[in-house]
Amino acid sequence: MYELLNDPLTTSLISRSGKNNRxxxxxxxxxxxxxxxxxTLNKRSADENAGLVGIKLAKILDCSFIxxxxxxxxxxxxxxxxxFRIIKHWQPQILIEIHGHGNGNAKYDIEISSGNIERNYLxxxxxxxxxxxxxxxxxxxxxxxxxxxxxxxxxxTASKTINTDEWLSLHIELPLTLRKPCSGTDKTAxxxxxxxxxxxxxxxxxxxxxxxxxxxxxxxx
Ligand SMILES: [Zn+2]
Numbered sequence: 001m002y003e004l005l006n007d008p009l010t011t012s013l014i015s016r017s018g019k020n021n022r023x024x025x026x027x028x029x030x031x032x033x034x035x036x037x038x039x040t041l042n043k044r045s046a047d048e049n050a051g052l053v054g055i056k057l058a059k060i061l062d063c064s065f066i067x068x069x070x071x072x073x074x075x076x077x078x079x080x081x082x083x084f085r086i087i088k089h090w091q092p093q094i095l096i097e098i099h100g101h102g103n104g105n106a107k108y109d110i111e112i113s114s115g116n117i118e119r120n121y122l123x124x125x126x127x128x129x130x131x132x133x134x135x136x137x138x139x140x141x142x143x144x145x146x147x148x149x150x151x152x153x154x155x156x157t158a159s160k161t162i163n164t165d166e167w168l169s170l171h172i173e174l175p176l177t178l179r180k181p182c183s184g185t186d187k188t189a190x191x192x193x194x195x196x197x198x199x200x201x202x203x204x205x206x207x208x209x210x211x212x213x214x215x216x217x218x219x220x221x
Contacts (some may be wrong), residue, residue, distance in 0.1 A: 004058035005069060008035040013082055014051070014125045015066040017090070018056075024092040026161060027054035028076040028083055029099060030069045033180055046070075047100035049179040053197060054098045060201040064090055076161040083163040084161055092183035094168040095161060096204065099149050101173045105153045111173040112147040113156045114144055115163030122207065126170055140199065143178070172200075 003011045008031065031038060033048030036083045038046045041153035051067040058065035068075045076097065085093060092205035101111075110130070112123040127147030146152050156162040156171035163169075178196045 001055075005030065005055075005067070007030045008032050008070065009200075010069070011039075011071055012069045013066070014069065015086055016064060017170055018058060018061075018063040018065065020061065020063045021090050022093040022094050023061055024087055024090055025054045025058040025061070025065040026076070026083070026087060026095055026097045027051045027061060027065075027067040027099075028071070028074070028097065028161070030054075030067050030099050035070070039070060040074060044074065047098075047179075048102075048176060050098050050100045050174070053174065053179050053193065056194065056197045057096070057098065057201055060197060061204065064092070074114075076159045079160050087161060088166065090166050094170070094172070097156075097159075097162060097171045097172065099171065099173045100176060100179050101154065102176050106173060106175075107151060108146040109143040109175050110145040111152040111154045112145070113149060113152060113154060113162065113171045114169050115156045115159060115171065117149045119165075119168075120147065120149040122168060122211070123149070123170055125207045126203055126211075127170075129206050130200060133199045133203055134196075137195060137199075140196060143175070170204075176216075201216070 001014055029047040029048045029095040030051035031048055033049045035046050037043040054065055066086055112127045114120045114123045124147040127145045131145045154173040162171045178193055
């Protein structure tokens with residue numbers, strides 16, 4: 001699986017049904033580090049290394065995941081894509097989609113959306129929780145976070161997997177520094193991406209609990 005994730009030339013769809021399939025982590029635009037563009041017609045930006053973050057998060061949550069690698073079309077924009085159809089088949093209660101930004105359009109380091117203003121309460125709640133948990137770690141506290149639909153750039157309104165009433169959704173845009181293993185001598189910085197994943201999982205568990213989401217017996221918060 002990790003070989004495929006790090007192969008810049010192979011298109012693949014990697015999915016695994018976890019213990020808890022009411023929660024699904026999706027990554028539609030994964031490419032390995034160093035592959036800046038996907039082989040789509042308009043050469044859209046790849047979400048470098050986002051698949052590794054998605055797998056890490058799914059492991060912590062013990063839930064299902066699906067990752068589209070080096071795809072030649074934009075899988076979360078089409079209801080007919082294999083990516084969409086597998087998620088629909090799983091019938092999750094919530095989809096957490098991990099993305100990566102880096103072209104300077106984002107207004108915050110981490111932007112969270114549920115696809116439209118009416119259903120964005122969950123995104124706002126996650127942003128507040130994550131901000132509060134990250135504030136305890138100086139290296140993470142410096143990352144700005146917003147789930148305010150009217151202020152963020154990545155609203156995900158065109159994403160069929162996010163802007164839907166079939167399940168709850170959270171579209172999470174991350175900067176490259178939280179997606180790649182950091183180099184350097186600072187041991188804390190080396191693990192920043194891992195630490196962020198744990199904080200994200202903790203924040204998600206908190207909002208699931210506070211919203212009384214019925215996520216199945218196997219999921220203990
Ligand atoms: Zn993306």
